[in-house]
Amino acid sequence: EVQLLESGGGLVQPGGSLRLSCAASGFTFSNYAVHWVRQPPGKGLQWVSTISASGTYTYYADSVKGRFTISRDSSKNTLSLQMNSLRAEDTALYYCARTYISTPSNYFGPWGQGTLVTVSS
Amino acid sequence: EVVMTQSPATLSVSPGERATLSCRASQSVSSSLAWYQQKPGQAPRLLIFGVSTRATGIPARFSGSGSGTEFTLTISSLQSEDFAVYYCQQYNNWPLTFGQGTKVEIK
Secondary structure (H helix, E strand, O other): OOEEEEEOOEEEOOOOOEEEEEEEEOOOHHHOOEEEEEEOOOOOOEEEEEEOOOOOOEEEOOOOOOOEEEEEEOOOOEEEEEEOOOOHHHOEEEEEEEEOOOOOOOOEEEEOOOEEEEEOO | OOOEEEEOOEEEEOOOOOEEEEEEEOOOOOOOEEEEEEOOOOOOEEEEEOOOEEOOOOOOOEEEEEEOOEEEEEEOOOOHHHOOEEEEEEOOOOOOEEOOOEEEEEO
16 A cells, blocks of 8 residues: 655744655655645645656745755655745645656655644744 | 636535536646545545546546646536545646635535
């Protein structure tokens, strides 16, 4: 069974940093691109970042470019999101999601249950 | 950025009735269009990709259609478990973008 388990969320002050992790299991992690998608409280879905299966290519939403860094460790089946210079508008539930199929296709198959990030003083 | 616009924002439907949800892209996304369902307190679930291909385990009452900039998700006969929020997403261009969602509620 495919599982994605996020961790690392919490309360952080504006300007602070946080590192999210996503532990993957039940599939060959190195074969799939993986993504971060967030959802502010009571609002819709926002794509944040994508890393290719090999880790060679990374993509970011303009709203987080230069502040967030996505990375993966295929030896540990782990996806990470380093978030710096956090702002109130980054407050959201952050989901880890896997590309549905192993060929390049950027829609989201299995999702984790999310980890909540709250940016507030 | 490709802006995805969904309508209506809320759709009130009786169980057993047909629901038709619309999604419009600000520019052509070819056939790179997916639909998701999200229930309260749950992560989204992929329903359809490539405009009309159902994901594994998705019932046949869910169907997608359209091309270019106009897309439709149809639920042929609403079941109680189908009342949820539905999102469309384009994956033809970076950044990947979602519509704002359509809430399907019980009439």
